[in-house]
Amino acid sequence: MKQDFKKMATAARVLAADMVEKAKSGHPGAPLGMADVATVLYAKFLRFNPKCPHWFDRDRIVFSNGHASALVYTLLHLSGYPKITMAELKRFRQLGSLTPGHPEITTEGVDFATGPLGQGLAGAVGMALAERMMNAEFGDELVNHKTYCFVGDGCLMEGISEEAISLAGVLNLKNLIVLWDDNTVTIDGHTEIATKTNMKKRFEANGWQVLKCNGHNYKSIEKALKKAQKAKKTTMIDCKTTIGFGAGDWANTPKVHGTPLGEMMATFKKNMKWSLPPFEMPKEIYDMWHLCAKNGIEKYNEWSQKAQKNKAFIDRIKGINPKELTNAFKELKKQFVKEKPEIATRKSGQIVLQKMLEACPALVGGSADLGASNLTKTAASKPISAKNYKGNYINFGIREHAMGAMTNGIAAHGGFVPYASTFFVFSDYMRPALRMAALMNLKELFIFTHDSIGVGEDGPTHQPVEHLAALRAIPNMRVFRPGGAVEVAESYEAAMQLDGPSCIVLSRQNLPTIRRESNTNLVQQGAYVARAPLKKRQLTLVASGSEASLAIQAFGELAEKGIDVAVVSVPCLDLFMQQPEKEREKILGTAPRLFIEAGSSLSWGLLKREQDVILGLDTFGQSAPAKDNFATFGFTKENVLKIARKMMKK
Numbered sequence: 001m002k003q004d005f006k007k008m009a010t011a012a013r014v015l016a017a018d019m020v021e022k023a024k025s026g027h028p029g030a031p032l033g034m035a036d037v038a039t040v041l042y043a044k045f046l047r048f049n050p051k052c053p054h055w056f057d058r059d060r061i062v063f064s065n066g067h068a069s070a071l072v073y074t075l076l077h078l079s080g081y082p083k084i085t086m087a088e089l090k091r092f093r094q095l096g097s098l099t100p101g102h103p104e105i106t107t108e109g110v111d112f113a114t115g116p117l118g119q120g121l122a123g124a125v126g127m128a129l130a131e132r133m134m135n136a137e138f139g140d141e142l143v144n145h146k147t148y149c150f151v152g153d154g155c156l157m158e159g160i161s162e163e164a165i166s167l168a169g170v171l172n173l174k175n176l177i178v179l180w181d182d183n184t185v186t187i188d189g190h191t192e193i194a195t196k197t198n199m200k201k202r203f204e205a206n207g208w209q210v211l212k213c214n215g216h217n218y219k220s221i222e223k224a225l226k227k228a229q230k231a232k233k234t235t236m237i238d239c240k241t242t243i244g245f246g247a248g249d250w251a252n253t254p255k256v257h258g259t260p261l262g263e264m265m266a267t268f269k270k271n272m273k274w275s276l277p278p279f280e281m282p283k284e285i286y287d288m289w290h291l292c293a294k295n296g297i298e299k300y301n302e303w304s305q306k307a308q309k310n311k312a313f314i315d316r317i318k319g320i321n322p323k324e325l326t327n328a329f330k331e332l333k334k335q336f337v338k339e340k341p342e343i344a345t346r347k348s349g350q351i352v353l354q355k356m357l358e359a360c361p362a363l364v365g366g367s368a369d370l371g372a373s374n375l376t377k378t379a380a381s382k383p384i385s386a387k388n389y390k391g392n393y394i395n396f397g398i399r400e401h402a403m404g405a406m407t408n409g410i411a412a413h414g415g416f417v418p419y420a421s422t423f424f425v426f427s428d429y430m431r432p433a434l435r436m437a438a439l440m441n442l443k444e445l446f447i448f449t450h451d452s453i454g455v456g457e458d459g460p461t462h463q464p465v466e467h468l469a470a471l472r473a474i475p476n477m478r479v480f481r482p483g484g485a486v487e488v489a490e491s492y493e494a495a496m497q498l499d500g501p502s503c504i505v506l507s508r509q510n511l512p513t514i515r516r517e518s519n520t521n522l523v524q525q526g527a528y529v530a531r532a533p534l535k536k537r538q539l540t541l542v543a544s545g546s547e548a549s550l551a552i553q554a555f556g557e558l559a560e561k562g563i564d565v566a567v568v569s570v571p572c573l574d575l576f577m578q579q580p581e582k583e584r585e586k587i588l589g590t591a592p593r594l595f596i597e598a599g600s601s602l603s604w605g606l607l608k609r610e611q612d613v614i615l616g617l618d619t620f621g622q623s624a625p626a627k628d629n630f631a632t633f634g635f636t637k638e639n640v641l642k643i644a645r646k647m648m649k650k
């Protein structure tokens, strides 16, 4: 049977329009505009197996313009993904459907959740890099696939696109093919109101190959895609399209971007020469679309036989087995307990990370030009480059947002657990990516050093204040703020055992090792009693990170005077809040609580009762040595004792 691209693309357009119409919401413009390019890509190039949507060596496809979701689901349905049934298309955007408003990774066949424009492009760069790195390790037979990424004008206007494009150029990711839906229309008008960028020059200046096609001419699309297959550089194909293709007067206007066709539907269907009722598809169309997977299924069968013979590869793509790291953590913790180093937690973090990198080839990561400050570049770090993808260290450059989205792409690709690092205050620059990491439940580490006003002389621009609260507010994100070397090791250990993403927040300044033993990982439960009173608790000092040792100093002085208080260290408030209330109460006790954290007091409202007090920081810091900063804002033993005494009326 011969595939008729026109019939296939028309069917995809009609189905996508029907979905938006039935949902009474969604975006018909991009699906109608991109259907021809997507049809040729699926029919002639994309390698996939709908029966095995997670096949490791499949081509990846990211729709960075996630509002084209109606097209995404239509393509999955027509090409035979069993779970994406016609019933699911009818439930587009409805509660519990597999066809949510924007693509989510929980839908089989969706490789990356998109919607926040531009992030998908950076994610695709991460995926393409992960492919090259796995290829360098395991060879062409097991890993050799393309990453395709659709982008709209909006994606290319977002700042993150520049970060991603420039780094992709440096890394020369020849297996990445970006398809620009060049329709010159966004929501508020034609693109000329907001941009004059010459995209060809822009991409070429970053070392890309730029091709062009008429996005509604099958021969032109095929020619460009064919050329891109053999590229020696990263490729962008400028696909000249008409938004809302076929939708009468609405085509080529902003209106069709996000409005159900409504009154225009009849004209559209007439233009498509389509007379069937909504959601009805002739068998002939399915037969043509099902052929798209034929090549992929054959390749999958060949690949499976080879892959099965390589145990190291199979183990690797299953994901990290945290047991690989058990011994490394055990040794480190023993060493830290014995030596009780008084070093910055970024330094103990480096010691831990080095051991992890030595034990675990799946761990890869880098920093946004702060490797030497974050101390996330270790003696076990081997930088990768366009000449040699075999390594475990990525020089992300000063590109925090793309770094976060790229590590999301690396994690979503599989084969690696990535880490990204920068100063904690600049977590703001990558927050959108952190949110998507949490939404996609991707296992990765975000390592943030230079915590709190302890940053000191660099001043308030560099001193995170509200960041702990802001990151803790992201659902499914675990924020670790360890207070000393043992807690650092335990934080990494706990993070590696979790499925989703974690942030590890580390200090610039030295901190004492507060733990005296390391038999059980106490960070895993979020909080624990770090110092217990001899008799009945009169007060509980609750603190995290650098303030845990401050609380312990105050504890020591009170204990000497026979005043019974406890110190609860909270290296991970998120994990602690997941404990049953009974367990939490056991640790926190019933006595009044003094919460101490050099950051926004917002977090501690979760545990504060009427009789409790929060010593937090709800203003910006100042440029001064850390010691002076802590003194100004009351983070001294004397002030803690003063508040504690007042609370105990002693």
Ligand SMILES: Cc1ncc(C[n+]2csc(CCOP(=O)(O)OP(=O)(O)O)c2C)c(N)n1
Binding pocket: 029, 030, 065, 067, 115, 116, 117, 118, 151, 152, 153, 154, 155, 158, 181, 183, 184, 185, 186, 187, 243, 257
């Ligand atoms: C970061 C971000 N900002 C804003 C939006 C809202 N938004 C969705 S689509 C869109 C316009 C995109 O235009 P274009 O990429 O040209 O898509 P087209 O109109 O061609 O479908 C905007 C502003 C978003 N999804 N993400």
